[in-house]
Amino acid sequence: MGLESALRLVFPPACASCGAPVAEEFGLCPTCWRDTGFIGGLVCDRCGTPLPGEDEGRAEYCDDCLTIARPWERGRAAILYRDKGRQMVLALKHGDRLDLVRPMAGWLANCVRPILVPDMLIAPIPLHWTRLLRRRYNQSALLSRALARKLGLDHCPDLLIRARKTDSQEGKDRDTRFRNLQGAIRAHPRRRARLSGRHVLLIDDVMTSGATFAAAADACLAAGAAHVSVLALARVAKDA
Secondary structure (H helix, E strand, O other): OOOOHHHHHHHEOOOOOOOOEEOOOOOOOOHHHHOOOOOOOOOOOOOOOEOOOOOOOOOOOHHHHHHOOOOOOOEEEEEOOOOOHHHHHHHHHHHOOHHHHHHHHHHHHHHHHHHHHOEEEEOOOOOOHHHHHHHHOOOHHHHHHHHHHOOOOOOOOOOEEEEOOOOOOOOEEEHHHHHHHHOOOOOOOOHHHHHHOEEEEEEHHHOOHHHHHHHHHHHHHOOOOEEEEEEEEEOOOHHH
């Protein structure tokens, strides 16, 4: 018996959410899988929110993306920010559950494939240094690194920086969220050459209004990126 088989006997695979026995490492049990809210079917091609109807192979857009100017081109999200999905996002963000990064990167890889392009540069939404010091890690950077490795794409964890500390977005309306992020994110001055002429894929843990992605996309384009797409682990969806 090999070491891996022996370890599986002593420490059998457990659900990444509830700890129940599962067949594969880093998987979810049937109950948690059902309650996680994976996004599939027809989605908005720009922000990834679920849409009613059938996917007929053409780009469709939600009401917000039809009325709000988005500086990025395409977007996707892996899960809905509710129920088990929300619990796991918060566990990663505030509960030091770094073991969740591996399965979450797999979910991101599955949903992002329709918008991947060759030579894409993957980068996370940055944290301000004071928040990074308090939290000790940037969950979006952990996800973007794991995703880049899984897809075999270039990764730049410090492509962007938070130029100023911003208030929490929680509880703010859409307009206030956009004002709060205005001018807060910039391209790292030493990383401009890496994004010049490239298609950048920005990664964040949660997308609500899109204000953070918009600020980051504007920063990339201002620094010379040719295109920007976005990918969120979880999407806050109005009618889901």
